[in-house]
Amino acid sequence: MTTINFSRLAKADWFGPLLATLIAIIAIRWYSPNFLSSFNIQTLLLAIAINALIGFSQMIIIAIGQMNLSVGAIGGLSAIAFAGMLQIWGLPVPVAAVLALAIGTLCGIVNGVLINITGISAFVITLATLSIYKGINLGITEAQPFYDIPESVKEFGSALAFGSVPMLALPMVIIAVALWYLLSRLPIGRFILAVGGNEHAASLSGISVRTVVIVAHAISGFIAACAGTLLVARLQIGQPSIGDDWLILSFAAPVIGGAVLSGGHVSVVATFLGVVIVALITQALVLFSIDPFLVQVVLGTLILAAVGINRLRGTRRAVRRA
Template sequence: MLHLSRLSRADWFGPLLATILAILLIQSFSASFLSAYNIEILLLAIAVNALVAYSQMVIIAIGQMNLSVGAIGGLAAISFAGVMEVWGLPAPLALLLALAIGALAGAVNGILIRITGISAFVITLATLSIFKGINLGITEAQPFYGIPESVKSFGASILFGPVPLLVLPTAIVTLLLWLMLRRLPMGRFILAVGSNEHAAALSGISVGTTVVAAHAISGLLAALAGVLVVARLQIGQPSIGDDWLILSFAAPVIGGAILAGGHVSTMATLLGVVIVAIITQALVLFSIDPFLVQVVLGAMILAAVGLNRLRARTPLKGSH
């Protein structure tokens, strides 16, 4: 009984229970919900959305927010597609360039926040506009169609059964993030800065370096998400990333992240992504108006924040 009580307090327990209940409920109304085709569609959405959520989660961990997640992902995506079409760059080099652009854009956010002392909200709101403007300047609002067959093949390939190959990079990133937050010094520094920036500085942690590193990691993850979207769509759309912002907050918050910082959970955030994907897919299956997806996401964020505030009465710092 004591073990079960401790288990129920884990960040991932609630989202896991909600995921199982949602699957059982939707399956009872629609027998096709767990068909191979639907599972593949769900996993494709999860593969991209998990990276978007992780990109925000890392910033929430330091007690900040990144409104430019989608703009960075979109800029990396069109850079990835553009250099392959215009310059004929091989896909691996284009990937490295796109990831470097994402990490650099994220680092710029972190540097500006530390140098100016202006809140992350204001800085990333400004860079959102800048990065999106660069995106539109490069593309002139037109897609890049010259995606190599190797990239198209990667985006369309199946790993096994209904599991798409796009899931593999996300699975690797999930494991690496979990290890970073639980085992590596950088993960501990990020959580310490989020818990108490002043105490972290007194204990010898370089707060400035940690903030810049967190934003660089965030930009890198957003860029990888953008690249996966290009591979999935087989086209470099200037609009990639435009609708990521709400999702990027929804999944970590559903996963128990404390917006003030210092406490996030990789596994619970992943389950938050799964819950959002399941609800979105259910609305499609039942032919419900798409605008309700945004309504449901907003309601879920409010509910999750409310539950987190109740749990904060017995706070548990750290990550799982």
């Protein structure tokens, strides 16, 4: 019975990333006793809080078999809008936050609508909107940061809950649970996975593919906006460069988590663990005084390895079915 249960457990999407996470923690702790210090743990949790949202914003698009190259541009535009409304217009923090999230959601909707209207691939559409949203960002800021961030926002960005858990992690947890519930319990979540699995079959079964595409991109835009807004609180400044380096990470986390790039299969838990693995590797490079630019090389290697493993799994499943 135990063997059967372990066999089922090993087949779960999150089992591999969880095992890799535990091995990485043990290995890094072995070579660096200070790795699990409270300061390092807080640093890790801060990185994970933001990066998980970045990964989730891409994951929901991968679920429908598409990709969103404008994730970083949407997050950056929302961040700048949030900081700008606080500094220039003097809006209350909650109002500015809601408007910034609305801007991100609207950008996502625009992506979905353009994909539906033109019939052009999401890759090309989001590549174009990436340039548009980034251009608007630079037009608003003139490439200059917004410095006048209210103290309440700064305090939230540095505040701790339950002793050592950053407050920034709480919105991430809420969004992660909401995404898990949406994909596993709600009809729209099943529709998203159905469209990613087989768009033609989903359409024949009565699912409005156009609506699903727009909803998925709207959710992606909303989550990217959350990441950008929270990053303003963490950095305590509205930087025009926010989001510029999100693209590789946004793909790395879901792919490491076993997401199928052709769509129809994603995991919130495994994507989160993918983010944890990337954060651990980044932290290890810092602790071992290794060139931080090597992170990009490692991320690219991880993506290639994860895609190869996923392809191997798919081939084995196809052979078994045959």
